[in-house]
Amino acid sequence: MEIKDDTKNLISRLKQGNTSALARAITLLEEGELDIPSVDHLIGKINKSVKIGVTGPPGAGKSSLIDWLIKHMRSAGELVGVLATDPSSPFTGGAILGDRIRMQHHFLDDKVFIRSLGSRGAQGGISRITRDASHLMQAAGYRFIILETVGVGQTELDIMNIADTVLVVLVPESGDFIQAMKAGLMEIADIFVVNKSDREGSKQLVNAINFLTETFPSEHGTWQTPVMLTNGLDGTGTPELFQTIQKHIEFMESHRETDLFLRKRMHGLKQLIVEQLSVRVDSVINEAVTDNYREELSDPSVSLYTILNRILRDKDLIKKILK
Ligand SMILES: Nc1nc2c(ncn2[C@@H]2O[C@H](COP(=O)(O)OP(=O)(O)OP(=O)(O)O)[C@@H](O)[C@H]2O)c(=O)[nH]1
Ligand SMILES: [Mg+2]
The missing domain is CATH 3.40.50.300 (P-loop containing nucleotide triphosphate hydrolases)
Structure with a gap:
């Protein structure tokens, strides 16, 4: 998601404790218009x-x-x-x-x-x-x-x-x-x-x-x-x-050093990773897969598992997802 100037401005006002900026940011979240990982560097x-x-x-x-x-x-x-x-x-x-x-x-x-x-x-x-x-x-x-x-x-x-x-x-x-x-x-x-x-x-x-x-x-x-x-x-x-x-x-x-605290953080982190990957997979996969795997996809004798295994070994595609 591209970060616009007004997003920077919004986050900066929010960090100063401005409640209308906070309210606006939450509305953007609800509308799917604000992605926290992409503004994390602004939040710090x-x-x-x-x-x-x-x-x-x-x-x-x-x-x-x-x-x-x-x-x-x-x-x-x-x-x-x-x-x-x-x-x-x-x-x-x-x-x-x-x-x-x-x-x-x-x-x-x-x-x-x-x-x-x-x-x-x-x-x-x-x-x-x-x-x-x-x-x-x-x-x-x-x-x-x-x-x-x-x-x-x-x-x-x-x-x-x-x-x-x-x-x-x-x-x-x-x-x-x-x-x-x-x-x-x-x-x-x-x-x-x-x-x-x-x-x-x-x-x-x-x-x-x-x-x-x-x-x-x-x-x-x-x-x-x-x-x-x-x-x-x-x-x-x-x-x-x-x-x-x-x-x-x-x-x-x-x-803080105990399993309970770490488990909680780990769980939260895993959730974030899965969310991010699924968004990226969604945007990359349609294009790349239909381009590179069209033949296999249209051949019903090739199972989806076979295609999956090929994709998982496809370094270029994985790189695109992780980019
Ligand atoms: N008798 C009695 N009534 C209470 C007590 N605490 C809350 N109430 C009443 O119980 C009702 C529900 O209270 P809420 O605080 O709205 O309960 P809630 O759990 O937030 O309800 P929801 O958000 O709708 O799930 C209200 O009518 C309150 O006045 C209590 O200690 N004793
Ligand atoms: Mg309530």
Whole structure:
């Protein structure tokens, strides 16, 4: 992708923390008009930031809790960015009145950037946009970047590879716990949050999750996954939740050399390599293959595997792809 002057200008303003430049860049991402690897040299070294994934069933209170977390993070003097990927989220702007009011707590705070994401037009879907948009927010200097996703399907598990700390929010509603287990949410949690502590059964749910995490130790090394009890309406338990998030951040920072950290980075890197290669293969392969392999392609007695093996040994073609 050719880098235009206005892209340079945009990235430079974004790096100075200009929120309209950040908003514009995210829109370009959504429209598939901005490719992060090709502007990486303009972004350069990135600031330290913490990406916090907040996932869980619809209506568990994720947005309400995020609202409280923003408050605590702002009190600590930090810039906060929020990316919501759920269309029914209050952060989507076009939400119903009650949601607007909830958002207004931070509406006038220019140190808080809230944005919902859509996947219109872009390749790679919402998790790729979330990853790339959160990278831009990091470049813009946000210390805390909160990513809200509804944890219902397999793709939502990608949050694990984007976020440094994953909160899984559950409520004492019958069936939610089982659904969460089925959806694989239990494995990706760094911190469990049982929200709606005012509801009957919330303490039992805390006990059940504690039992589960003690019986099946996580793959998260020596980190013992905590279970926090919160109320998204009055904020009870949210200062403790913020403290626990900070503890997890410290844990991750002091365990950078460990398998867990490296595995996460490696996974992210592999994903990037595969994405880049597939874009390049797409643009190179049609032309080169139809030019050089037309005969084999039109001969049904030559199997595609045979052609594949020839292509993989075709140094010129591979060079073109990697160029
Ligand atoms: N009783 C009770 N209600 C709560 C609590 N926390 C949030 N709610 C309510 O639960 C509803 C859903 O809250 P949200 O914060 O929008 O939940 P969400 O998980 O972001 O929902 P989606 O984004 O739609 O998946 C709202 O009506 C909240 O007011 C709580 O601790 N107790
Ligand atoms: Mg929400």
